[in-house]
Amino acid sequence: MAVLPSLATVADLATLLGRTFTPEQEMQAQALLDQASSVVRAYVRQDITRATTTDVFPLRRADPLLHRCGGVVTLPQRPVVDVDTVLVDGAETADWWLDGAELLLRAWTWGQPPAAHRPPQVTVTYTHGYDTVPGDIQAIVVQAANRVIVNPSGIRSEAVGGESVTYLIPTTGEALGVLLSRTEQKVLDRYRRTAASLRVRGH
Structure with missing residues (x-):
């Protein structure tokens, strides 16, 4: 790092x-x-300072009352300036959008047991922090x-x-x-x- x-x-x-x-x-x-x-x-x-980071997060199931999507990832570094790439279990996808610091996947098929016991892994490369x-x-x-x-x-x-x-x-x-x-x-x-x-x- x-x-x-x-x-x-x-x-x-x-x-x-x-x-x-x-x-x-x-x-x-x-x-x-x-x-x-x-x-x-x-x-x-x-x-705090502006940087670009690649992190891996477990996908969370979306709250149907808050989000109409397949899953959610909360990006920890704020403010989120831009998202470069998103991969789900190694496969790149463009079917997402940002809501503040939350990255929402529009649709995703969750695995059946035994795969269901391990949530999809989301790799996100994003720019965050303050330029000044x-x-x-x-x-x-x-x-x-x-x-x-x-x-x-x-x-x-x-x-x-x-x-x-x-x-x-x-x-x-x-x-x-x-x-x-x-x-x-x-x-x-x-x-x-x-x-x-x-x-x-x-x-």
Whole structure:
């Protein structure tokens, strides 16, 4: 799997701090931004940046009250920009359409026992994510990295505007790295994938 780019740049962090980094400081800043980006992606369960992915999903039977089709696949990475190819059990099909992040197959004959115990496997190659990282996500990544830079003394928490903000060093003195505040998590919740989606293989 390709390494995903940071969700903010060293220039963004330098602008926030109002300073110019030395080459060594640039390396540290990039490492912190990479870590903050990974923390954000892990929380929202999304790649966020624009990418093309091939995944394999088990086909779900459609709800007759919601969908008039043969089966449904929910694509986990959002937003879905485009779908390139769809294969069902290895056979390419064009008999599908998109409804948001759901790919619906117009018609499909479900197997009889014993094949019926294994749902058809749908291979989808699709483009997803944002061409430009949303500003609120970018700001959170920069803020999270900045807290590590401005908190060298190991302060664990302090009250900021009536909110308790947790920093990177716990009372045991063990460095944990970049963490998200509760306020930042609430902002990120609008991007977070909460529904379970089975991902069998990704490239």
